[in-house]
Each structure stands twice: as C-alpha cells, then as structure tokens.
Amino acid sequence: MAESAQDNDKLARRGLMFILSSPSGAGKTTISRMLLAADDEIKLSVSVTTRPPRPGEEDGVHYYFVDDAEFDRMVEEDDFYEWAHVFGHRYGTPKGRIRAALKDGQDFLFDIDWQGTQQLFQKDQQDVVRVFILPPSIAELERRLRSRGTDSEEVVQARMERARAEISHWDAYDYVVINEDVNACFAKVREILDAERMKRQRQTGLIPFVRELMS
Ligand code: 5GP
Numbered sequence: 001m002a003e004s005a006q007d008n009d010k011l012a013r014r015g016l017m018f019i020l021s022s023p024s025g026a027g028k029t030t031i032s033r034m035l036l037a038a039d040d041e042i043k044l045s046v047s048v049t050t051r052p053p054r055p056g057e058e059d060g061v062h063y064y065f066v067d068d069a070e071f072d073r074m075v076e077e078d079d080f081y082e083w084a085h086v087f088g089h090r091y092g093t094p095k096g097r098i099r100a101a102l103k104d105g106q107d108f109l110f111d112i113d114w115q116g117t118q119q120l121f122q123k124d125q126q127d128v129v130r131v132f133i134l135p136p137s138i139a140e141l142e143r144r145l146r147s148r149g150t151d152s153e154e155v156v157q158a159r160m161e162r163a164r165a166e167i168s169h170w171d172a173y174d175y176v177v178i179n180e181d182v183n184a185c186f187a188k189v190r191e192i193l194d195a196e197r198m199k200r201q202r203q204t205g206l207i208p209f210v211r212e213l214m215s
Contacts, residue, residue, distance in 0.1 A: 008197075008198060008203060010205075011203055011204075011205030011206060011209055012105060012203075012204050012205035013105050013197065013202050013203045013204055013205060014102055014103065014105065014127070014201075014202045014204055015101060015102040015103075015104070015105050015106040015107045015108065015127070016102070016107050016108075016127050016128070016129050016196055016197065016202065017045075017098070017102070017107075017108050017110060017120060017124065017127045017128045017129065018042060018107060018108065018109050018110065018129050018131070018193060018196075019110045019112060019116075019117050019120065019128060019129065019130045019131060020032055020035075020109065020110070020111055020131050020133065020189070021111075021112060021113055021114055021117055021130070021131070021132050021133070021166070021169075021173065022132060022133035022134065022135075022166070022179075023134075023135065023141065023162070023163030023164075023166040023167050024145070024159060024162065024163060024166075025135065025141050025144040025145040025159070025163060026133045026134060026135040026141060026144075026163075026179055027133055027135075027144075027179040027182055027185060028111060028133050029111065030182055031133060031179070031182070031185060031186055031189055032044075032109060032111045034182075034186045035109060035186070035189065035190070035193070036109065038190070039190070039193070041105070041106070041107050042107040042108065042109050042193070043106065043107070043108060043109065044108070044109050044110075044111070045093060045098060045108040045109070045110055046060065046061070046062070046063060046064060046094075046097075047063055047064070047091050047092060047093055047094070048063065048064045048066055048071065048074065048080075048083075048091070048092050048093075048094050049063045049064070049065060049066070049089055049090065049091045049092075050065075050066060050067065050068055050071050050089045050090045050091075051063070051065070051087075051089035051091075052065065053065050063091075064094065064097075068090075071090050071092070074092070074094070075092075078095070079094060079095050079096050080092035080093060080094060080095060081093040081094075081095050081098070081119060081120050081123050081124065082116055082119035082120065082123075093110075093116075093120070095123070102127055107193075107197075113166065114166065114169035114172055117130055117172065117173070118172065126201070129174060129175075129192070129193075129196045130172070130173040130174045130175070131173060131174065131175045131176075131177065131189060131192060132169075132170050132172075132173035132175070132176045132177070133176075133177050133178075133179050133185065133189075134167065134170065134176060134177070134178045134179065135163075135178075135179060136178055136179065136180040138160075138164075141160070141163055142156070142160060145159050145160065145163075175192050177189060177192075
C-alpha cells in the first residue's frame with residue numbers, strides 16, 4: 001500500500017557494507033563506537049572462527065563458532081569475503097549470512113585495514129562503501145599514540161611506521177575524512193552513510209512506489 005510511504009525511510013532498501021579504515025590513532029575505533037550507538041540500522045559484522053569460545057562469548061554475537069570441517073566446507077563453497085589464519089585459528093567474514101541480511105536492508109560496519117577493504121571490494125563492489133579517516137597531522141597522530149602512555153619509544157616508532165604505511169593507501173577509498181575534531185568527523189561520517197543509503201539503486205522500494213505514483 002503506497003499510502004504509508006511518505007518518505008524514503010519507509011521504503012524497502014538494500015543494506016550496505018560500510019568500511020571504516022584509518023591508521024591506528026586516527027580515531028576509527030571511537031567513530032565506529034559512536035556510529036553503532038547512534039544508529040540502529042547498522043551493526044558490526046560477526047565473523048566465523050574455529051577458535052573455541054571464551055567465557056562469556058556467545059555464538060552469533062561475538063563470533064559464529066564452527067569446527068574445522070565446517071570452516072573447510074565454507075572455504076570450498078567460497079562462502080567467505082576473506083579469511084585468514086590468526087594465532088593458530090582461522091577467522092573469516094561470511095558471505096552468505098551477510099548477503100541475506102543486506103537483502104533485508106541490514107547495514108554492516110567493518111573496522112578493517114586496507115587489505116581487508118580490497119578483498120571485500122573485489123567480491124562485492126555494489127554494496128561496499130569505503131571511508132578512510134586521516135589524522136590532522138603526523139605530529140598529532142604521534143601525540144595521540146603517545147598519550148596511551150604505556151608504550152616504549154620503540155613501540156611508538158613501530159606504530160608510526162605502520163601508520164605511515166596505512167596512510168599511503170588513502171587513494172583506495174571512496175571518501176576521506178580528516179579527524180581534527182571527533183564530533184565533526186563523526187557528523188561527516190554520518191552524512192556519508194545517510195547519502196549512501198539514498199542511492200537510487202539501494203532503494204529497492206522505489207520501483208513499486210513510483211509505479212503507484214504514476215498509476
Ligand atoms: P580474537 O581471537 O582475539 O577474537 O581475534 C584475534 C584476531 O583475529 C584479531 O586480530 C582480529 O582482528 C582477527 N579477526 C577477527 N575476525 C576476523 C575476520 O573475519 N577476518 C580476519 N582476517 N581476521 C579476523
């Protein structure tokens with residue numbers, strides 16, 4: 001019934017995969033947390049792992065816990081956007097589960113590095129939105145990394161080196177936001193998400209809506 005569809009929020013739409021990347025210290029984790037708290041329509045993607053659950057971890061919430069045979073089967077069926085060995089276990093981003101939810105309008109947030117971003121983008125260009133967060137300056141990045149307080153000079157320098165390497169991939173992203181002020185940065189990230197949700201090809205409910213308008 002078209003009578004209830006007065007604005008875009010009421011129309012059916014396809015979900016999107018919203019990727020936030022940044023060098024460590026540029027604020028990606030803070031922005032991710034703010035976004036998850038402020039927006040009910042986006043959630044973190046849940047990975048599949050062969051690692052046993054830790055106390056308090058729930059299947060389907062922290063991870064989907066599977067055995068080796070099940071993980072093998074998923075690899076064979078090409079059911080991962082990407083997967084990797086980490087500390088003796090395997091972890092992956094499940095394609096089938098995410099695709100089914102995207103179809104129902106669920107958005108997913110990915111807090112991943114540029115390599116993970118490339119893998120996701122290669123497998124699903126139409127659903128992926130890539131956002132890169134930059135620090136306002138190298139001096140400020142170093143200050144933020146040092147303000148954690150616990151790291152030795154060597155560790156800080158190693159992190160700075162990694163940060164520079166990560167920054168060099170800035171041009172593999174659709175949007176780049178400079179995080180001078182966390183609230184202003186967050187507002188810009190939300191604007192990107194809102195605009196991407198309005199893309200015509202994501203608004204699957206437009207076809208019946210416009211058909212009704214024209215009838
Ligand atoms: P933990 O076992 O402590 O929860 O996670 C160990 C590591 O696995 C973390 O560094 C985390 O980033 C990584 N990890 C978790 N899920 C995935 C995934 O889906 N893909 C990849 N490549 N790494 C993951």
